[in-house]
Structures are given as structure tokens and as C-alpha cells.
Amino acid sequence: TQLLEQSPQFLSIQEGENLTVYCNSSSVFSSLQWYRQEPGEGPVLLVTVVTGGEVKKLKRLTFQFGDARKDSSLHITAAQPGDTGLYLCAGGFGNEKLTFGTGTRLTIIP
């Protein structure tokens, strides 16, 4: 069974602070994606990373794929209340099926 552990599970910080969410596995992924989900809605794709060591930026969000393609991180700079949500990483193994991480519930306090 391929497991993706995310940490922290819950995170509550003040607006303007920085934060990092981690996604770790013992398996090597061919691709890794990050999604954000708001209550009562489906997940929305934020980014896909496929190359070990790859770094992608999306405004205040920075995503990194580990060199060994077993882990990833999401860093948010100057968090805003609109960043609140459930963040999910998901790993692919060269086919279309994804394995989702355990999730990180982020709350940004105004």
C-alpha cells in the first residue's frame, strides 16, 4: 500500500505569516500534485510536479518535489484568509490512478 503522509494535519496561523506543509512517502512517484479543497466542494488542482528537485511557484505558493521524488512541500508566503482550506497532495505512479495524502487543514486567522 502506498501511503502519503502529510504534516501537519492541522495548522492555524495569523494572516501575514509564512507556513510550510509537507507530503512524505516511502514510494517513488512519477508525478505529484497538490490540490486545495473548500468545504462542500471538489478539490481544485494547484500544481503538478514531475521532475526530482523541481520547484514551481504560483503567486505566493511555492511547491517543491524532492530530489528522490518521494516527498514534496508547499510553502505559502504571507498567508491570507483566502488560503484557508484542505490541502491535499496526490501521487501518481505512471498510470492515471492517484493516491491522496492524509490532508492538511489550514486556517488563516484575519
Added chain:
Amino acid sequence: GAVVSQHPSRVICKSGTSVKIECRSLDFQATTMFWYRQFPKQSLMLMATSNEGSKATYEQGVEKDKFLINHASLTLSTLTVTSAHPEDSSFYICSAGRTVSYEQYFGPGTRLTVT
């Protein structure tokens, strides 16, 4: 692009009845669609992979006869929860995959409540 819709968004049914949920890819063709279940405050759990024109592949522990999946066209997959019971109450989400990128695009989900 890459818009996926689900219908209905919410459904309440009585125990013992069946409920059908539709998943459509609106602006692209999806040979593969996925059905997930999500419990409150938890991550997504893959139930089955739906392939156009062939039988669905179910994950371990998912009852095939209870969760019937049909993928009749490149833009439509349906999930039918048969003989629903209160423990089937959950948030069901579908996604459609784009083969080239292995990315999945999710529908808005269906909240099923069985009374």
C-alpha cells in the same frame, strides 16, 4: 478548460432505495473517470476507476454490486448506490483524467444522505 460537473449536488433518499449520480466532463473527453468517497474531515478514498466502454475497476473493500458504475461515453460516467443504507451517507466526488498529464479534474461533489 477541464471542467467537470456532477449531478445532483445534494440528494436525500430513504433506506433501501437506489440513487444515481452523474459525472460529466464538459470540455474534454475522458477515457478514464474516477469515483471517490470522502468522510467528514478526511481525505479522499478512491472507490473505483471507470473506463469508457469497459467494466470499472474497484478498489479493495468496495462492493461492486452495491456501487454500480457505468461509463457509457467519453464524457459521462454514472455511479449508482443500490439499496442505500445510512452508512452510505457521504460526500461522493468524481474526477476525470487527462491521459497525457495524469492530472485529474474534480467535480463539485454530491452529498448523499440516507435516512
